[in-house]
Structures are given as structure tokens and as C-alpha cells.
Amino acid sequence: MMNLMRRALVIGGSGALGRSMVEIFRDSWEVTSVDLRENSSAHKNIILNELQKIDDQCESCKRELTGKYDAILCVAGGFAGGSISEPEVFSKIQHLMKLNLFPCVMAGHIATQFLAEEGLIVxxxxxxxxxxxxxxxxxxxxxxxATHSLALNLATRQDIPATSTVATILPEVIDTPSNRDAMPNADFSKWANPRSIAALVKMWAEGVNRPENGSFAVLKTVNGQIVPEFV
Structure with missing residues (x-):
């Protein structure tokens, strides 16, 4: 493995956005992917057992971690539509909490032990x-x-390094194959390119235009470029 100075942990590293994060960071960072599937582009993979509870997944992940990480990036997630009137509303909430919130809680929990000084959580x-x-x-x-609330609480830096930064990206629509399949008639030029998002996050991780701790950034696409609008 390359002896790289900076280290990134990408939770959701085999997803559409996660793959771009790994590819963008790996040239000059040591990158570990955490997911249910392997990402062969990562320097190291931690494969979670889908049948385990999130507590056990997190403990299993922590047993494979070593040292400190300069960036902990949670880009895992999923989507489902539907209103509160649907009979399936409870199962959908349970499912999306597992896909969207729990990985972010894992990222925050891991950061309490493994985030480096002046590290970045996204x-x-x-x-x-x-x-x-x-x-x-x-x-x-x-x-x-709930993820937004978690970010605000993490940003108090009560349990993570006082010099660290918590930032939350707020994409409008990410340009992924599944989103294109779901919305074939949309204007793709206004969608956020995953590699462009990853490049922006890497700049932040390296200290370039890093947002203030506790920031939320809406990711606008302007002339093909990602422009963060802080809200």
C-alpha cells in the first residue's frame, strides 16, 4: 500500500457518490471504503455484514480501524417516495433511517475515537x-x-476534536444512473456530478475554502461546475 500522509474513511464507498469520493481522494490520500460491497479502487475495504444490527456493524468496523483519519465522509444513502397516508409509511421510515441516518451516526460515533485534529466530517x-x-x-x-439535526449536534464538538470541522452537503439531485432511470425527462445539466462533488469535498479536506464548522452547503450546478451555497 502507498505510504500516504492523509487518510480518508468513506462510509458508503461503493455507492454512486462513494465511488467518486474514493477515486478523487485515492491519488494523494490513503482511502478506506466502508460498505456492504468492496470498492476495488480503495486502498482498504471494510465490508459490513448486511444481516447484522447497526451496533454490531459499527463495532466490527471499529475493530478494523487503525490510527487517525483526516476526513470521515458519509455518502451512503437511499430514496423512496410516498406520503404519510400510505400503509407502508412505517416500514419506509424504518428502511430510510437505516440507509440515510444510521450511516451518519456511525460516522459521528467513529469520529469520537478516530478523527484527527483539524479533521473534517462530511x-x-x-x-x-x-x-x-x-x-x-x-x-x-x-x-x-434527522441527519441535519445530527450534524448540528456533532458541530458542538463535545465528543470530537475541538479543532475539527463538521460540514453537511445538501445536494439537490445527484447525477446517478438510478436517478436518470427514475427521471428520464429531467434536465441533467442542472444535476450535481458526483466527481465534482468529490473534488469539492477533497478541497475542503485539504484546507482549501473549508467551510466553517456546522455549515450546510446546498450544491448548485452552474455552467457544469458545483457551487456551494451556504445556508
Missing amino acids: LTGAAACFKDTTPGIIAYALSKT
Whole structure:
């Protein structure tokens, strides 16, 4: 393995955004991917057991971690539509909390032991749920709103290094194959490119235009470039 100075932990490293994070960081960082599947581009993989409870997954992950990480990035997630009137609302909420909130809680918990001084934590929220009411995607909205609350609490830095930074990205729509399949008639030029998001986060991790601790950044696409709008 390359002897790299900076180290990144990418939770959700085999997903659409996670793969871009790994690819962008790996050239000059040592990158560990944490997911249910391997990402062969990462320097190290921690494969979680899907059948385990989140507590056990987290403890299993921690047993494989060593040293400190300069960036802990949570880009795991999922989506489902539906209103509170649906009979399936409870199961959808449970499912999306598992996909969206629990990985972020894992990132924060791991950071209490493994985040380096002046390290960066990035969580993935959602612009629509941050700015507006979204009754048509209630389960998704609840999981993302809980993530936003987690970010605010982490940013108190009560349990993580006092010199660290917690930042939450708020994508509008990420340009992924699954999103294109779901919305084939959309204007893809306004969607956020995963590699561009990863490049922005890497700049922050390296101290370039790093946002203030506790920041939330809506990711706008302007002329093909990601422009963070802090809210």
C-alpha cells in the first residue's frame, strides 16, 4: 500500500457518490471504503455484514480501524417516495433511517475515537428537505432532517476534536444512473456530478475554502461546475 500522509474513511464507498469520493481522494490520500460491497479502487475495504444490527456493524468496523483519519465522509444513502397516508409509511421510515441516518451516526460515533485534529466530517443531507416541506417523500424527509439535526449536534464538538470541522452537503439531485432511470425527462445539466462533488469535498479536506464548522452547503450546478451555497 502507498505510504500516504492523509487518510480518508468513506462510509458508503461503493455507492454512486462513494465511488467518486474514493477515486478523487485515492491519488494523494490513503482511502478506506466502508460498505456492504468492496470498492476495488480503495486502498482498504471494510465490508459490513448486511444481516447484522447497526451496533454490531459499527463495532466490527471499529475493530478494523487503525490510527487517525483526516476526513470521515458519509455518502451512503437511499430514496423512496410516498406520503404519510400510505400503509407502508412505517416500514419506509424504518428502511430510510437505516440507509440515510444510521450511516451518519456511525460516522459521528467513529469520529469520537478516530478523527484527527483539524479533521473534517462530511455528512450527506438533502436540499429539498432542508429548505421546504416535502409531504410527498415523508420517509426520506424524516431521515434527512434527522441527519441535519445530527450534524448540528456533532458541530458542538463535545465528543470530537475541538479543532475539527463538521460540514453537511445538501445536494439537490445527484447525477446517478438510478436517478436518470427514475427521471428520464429531467434536465441533467442542472444535476450535481458526483466527481465534482468529490473534488469539492477533497478541497475542503485539504484546507482549501473549508467551510466553517456546522455549515450546510446546498450544491448548485452552474455552467457544469458545483457551487456551494451556504445556508
